[in-house]
Amino acid sequence: MFKSFSMELGGRTLTVDVGRVAAQANGAAFMHYGDTVVVSTATASAKPRDGVDFFPLSVEYEEKMYSIGKFPGGFKKREGKASDNAVLIDRVIDRPMRPLFPKDFRNDVLLDNLVMSVDPDCSPELTAMLGSAIATSISDIPFDGPCATTQLGMIEGEFIVNPTNDQKLVSDLALTVASTREKVIMIEAGANEIPEDTMIEAIYKCHEVNQEIIKFIDRIVAECGKEKMQYQSFGVDADLVQDLMTKIPSEEMEKAVFTDDKMVRDERIAALTDKLAEEYAEKPEWVAQLPDAMYQYEKKTVRKMILKDRKRPDGRQIDEIRPLAAEVDLLPRVHGSAMFTRGQTQILDVVTLAPLSEVQKLEGLDTNITYKRYLHQYNFPSYSVGETKPSRGPGRREIGHGALAERALVPVLPTEEEFPYAIRAVSETMESNGSTSQASICASCMALMAAGVPIKSMVAGISCGLVTGDTDDDYIVLTDIQGIEDFFGDMDFKVAGTHKGITAIQMDIKIHGLTRPIVEEAIRRTRQARLHIMDDVMAPCISEPRKQLSEYAPKIDMMMIDPKKIGDVVGKQGKVINGIIEETGVKIDINDDGQVSICGTDQEMIDKAKAIIHSIVIDIEPGQVYTGKVVRIMNFGAFVQLAPNKDGMVHISKLSEKRVENVEDVVSIGDEVTVKVIEVDKMGRINLSMKPSDLGTNR
Numbered sequence: 001m002f003k004s005f006s007m008e009l010g011g012r013t014l015t016v017d018v019g020r021v022a023a024q025a026n027g028a029a030f031m032h033y034g035d036t037v038v039v040s041t042a043t044a045s046a047k048p049r050d051g052v053d054f055f056p057l058s059v060e061y062e063e064k065m066y067s068i069g070k071f072p073g074g075f076k077k078r079e080g081k082a083s084d085n086a087v088l089i090d091r092v093i094d095r096p097m098r099p100l101f102p103k104d105f106r107n108d109v110l111l112d113n114l115v116m117s118v119d120p121d122c123s124p125e126l127t128a129m130l131g132s133a134i135a136t137s138i139s140d141i142p143f144d145g146p147c148a149t150t151q152l153g154m155i156e157g158e159f160i161v162n163p164t165n166d167q168k169l170v171s172d173l174a175l176t177v178a179s180t181r182e183k184v185i186m187i188e189a190g191a192n193e194i195p196e197d198t199m200i201e202a203i204y205k206c207h208e209v210n211q212e213i214i215k216f217i218d219r220i221v222a223e224c225g226k227e228k229m230q231y232q233s234f235g236v237d238a239d240l241v242q243d244l245m246t247k248i249p250s251e252e253m254e255k256a257v258f259t260d261d262k263m264v265r266d267e268r269i270a271a272l273t274d275k276l277a278e279e280y281a282e283k284p285e286w287v288a289q290l291p292d293a294m295y296q297y298e299k300k301t302v303r304k305m306i307l308k309d310r311k312r313p314d315g316r317q318i319d320e321i322r323p324l325a326a327e328v329d330l331l332p333r334v335h336g337s338a339m340f341t342r343g344q345t346q347i348l349d350v351v352t353l354a355p356l357s358e359v360q361k362l363e364g365l366d367t368n369i370t371y372k373r374y375l376h377q378y379n380f381p382s383y384s385v386g387e388t389k390p391s392r393g394p395g396r397r398e399i400g401h402g403a404l405a406e407r408a409l410v411p412v413l414p415t416e417e418e419f420p421y422a423i424r425a426v427s428e429t430m431e432s433n434g435s436t437s438q439a440s441i442c443a444s445c446m447a448l449m450a451a452g453v454p455i456k457s458m459v460a461g462i463s464c465g466l467v468t469g470d471t472d473d474d475y476i477v478l479t480d481i482q483g484i485e486d487f488f489g490d491m492d493f494k495v496a497g498t499h500k501g502i503t504a505i506q507m508d509i510k511i512h513g514l515t516r517p518i519v520e521e522a523i524r525r526t527r528q529a530r531l532h533i534m535d536d537v538m539a540p541c542i543s544e545p546r547k548q549l550s551e552y553a554p555k556i557d558m559m560m561i562d563p564k565k566i567g568d569v570v571g572k573q574g575k576v577i578n579g580i581i582e583e584t585g586v587k588i589d590i591n592d593d594g595q596v597s598i599c600g601t602d603q604e605m606i607d608k609a610k611a612i613i614h615s616i617v618i619d620i621e622p623g624q625v626y627t628g629k630v631v632r633i634m635n636f637g638a639f640v641q642l643a644p645n646k647d648g649m650v651h652i653s654k655l656s657e658k659r660v661e662n663v664e665d666v667v668s669i670g671d672e673v674t675v676k677v678i679e680v681d682k683m684g685r686i687n688l689s690m691k692p693s694d695l696g697t698n699r
């Protein structure tokens with residue numbers, strides 16, 4: 001027996017079956033949204049893991065290709081490593097859920113979402129987000145929920161709740177908002193330069209819908225929810241915290257923290273910790289907890305300084321941005337490069353251009369998205385924070401930061417018709433002390449302009465932080481947070497945009513939600529900051545896209561041909577097109593609709609290839625004059641190649657005004673000659689003439 005619950009959501013039916021599957025998980029929800037089916041489970045270990053000093057939450061979103069009736073690609077024909085899209089969905093499920101678990105909980109928790117059937121009009125991502133919240137809420141895992149999530153689109157100024165696949169393709173907004181009963185807890189958005197006031201209205205439209213979903217979840221929990229488990233708390237010994245505060249007075253801790261140099265601060269805190277470790281040598285249980293205790297003391301000190309004393313660790317004003325610097329063309333041989341520095345955060349971005357054949361092909365559950373033309377990748381090497389960890393490839397954080405920067409810049413990119421290139425931007429983190437993702441947006445924007453990509457507007461990004469007190473009205477919003485303010489604060493509110501409006505938002509918080517005044521102030525602050533960054537820092541460095549590409553960048557010419565002539569250009573087994581490539585050194589790509597892309601570094605060779613293709617596809621008509629090569633000689637005349645696969649014959653009587661006894665007396669194989677088309681007969685045979693009287697002034 002199982003229980004089934006339903007509600008209408010965005011014009012479609014959401015159904016949750018409890019007790020139907022996965023009975024051995026702590027909580028399980030069999031989710032149906034239209035024909036989309038997701039199994040969402042929440043599972044916790046019976047005991048905490050030894051030596052873990054954090055809450056070990058894992059989130060998985062499993063994309064199964066059978067859900068859209070396809071085989072997986074690759075030799076094994078089996079799903080493998082999670083796609084970037086799956087990783088991004090993992091992160092968007094994690095962000096609103098994590099703050100609602102107890103901070104002193106150390107049992108492993110896994111939220112797993114298995115996508116088993118996909119209805120294109122009913123988002124599997126949204127279904128999984130709701131499924132994780134429901135599975136956790138009805139489980140015995142301690143959780144201060146429920147929370148709910150809504151997606152919102154905007155078409156011609158009208159908000160669309162949980163848009164269909166077709167609506168998403170034409171929407172100016174892709175907004176995801178998670179809420180608790182009272183507050184917004186997570187925001188993620190991509191937008192076509194949406195004004196700030198419109199974005200705020202959209203966020204709270206989602207919040208309104210989320211309240212209806214939470215009422216629905218409450219009904220499920222009331223009927224199916226388990227009693228929450230008792231767990232072993234891993235809070236720091238209060239006596240230790242009290243004792244170390246007497247040994248290190250608040251003034252001494254403030255002095256250690258109060259610096260704009262992250263490494264100096266770390267050294268000071270390490271020295272204090274070593275000093276205490278010596279004093280507590282006879283209390284090994286305290287020594288083991290000392291790093292956590294010092295973390296709490298440092299956090300308490302920083303928060304007090306900001307909230308009560310209005311003092312930031314580096315001495316800045318509440319709305320002051322760290323020192324900024326921008327430069328371009330650092331790397332001589334790449335297609336475009338730029339570096340953006342904000343305090344101790346520094347990003348060097350490199351842009352590479354390539355023909356459209358280099359676009360990234362995607363295999364996923366969204367059949368409308370099969371390739372990506374613009375790739376933004378972000379790397380975070382350990383040296384950027386003074387560590388020695390070897391690189392093992394991009395993790396979830398790196399993938400998420402790259403996707404955020406990509407989302408911020410996509411709205412200002414030229415179309416394929418305007419700029420027929422695939423574009424790759426790579427943000428290399430040179431130094432990190434907070435908001436590297438937003439620095440990546442600024443650096444990438446400048447690198448794109450330096451590469452000559454005709455972007456429509458300049459884009460910048462900035463992050464705001466938050467420190468809260470005991471009431472909703474007791475808070476401070478901080479502009480441009482550095483690492484320590486991120487670690488010890490309550491919010492990382494990232495906003496990117498142009499002068500016109502917002503292109504991307506990502507909000508992470510550590511508390512149980514934000515009030516509307518906080519959201520509005522953060523959005524207002526980020527607008528002020530990004531305008532300053534664009535106008536006073538980026539624009540003096542490079543104010544608009546360059547008119548010419550780098551000499552090292554490929555040049556691309558486009559031409560359209562009749563799709564029926566594609567076979568003529570390609571030739572049997574690719575003989576014709578390969579011959580053109582070999583002769584000119586260019587790269588040629590042809591789409592099914594007849595669009596031809598010719599790519600190379602030598603414009604003369606590009607023009608030559610274009611002329612050859614033009615000669616192949618153009619219809620041969622009487623009166624046209626060509627220069628061609630003699631490819632065959634017979635006793636009755638010579639055959640001249642006008643274009644690949646297009647030969648015409650000059651009869652011996654048409655070789656000269658004079659009588660010709662032997663063809664070889666006038667032409668030899670390999671000679672380039674000028675000929676005029678005299679006739680194209682019913683069989684398609686082309687008759688030519690070399691006689692000056694026929695060529696006339698066109699010779």
